[in-house]
Amino acid sequence: MGTFKEAEARLFRNVYICRRCESKTRVPIGKVLAGGASCTKCKCKQLRPVRKKSK
């Protein structure tokens, strides 16, 4: 059907999780790749995408 995947992509595309405090941050991917993205809570720049394949 595809609708679900699209919705998921929309939800998770620009969302990253801080590796330090694990808070979610919404950042455009271009900013992440450029290294200009940082966690809003602890200001650390170690972010990872949200794609968790947990059940």
Ligand SMILES: [Zn+2]
């Ligand atoms: Zn953080």
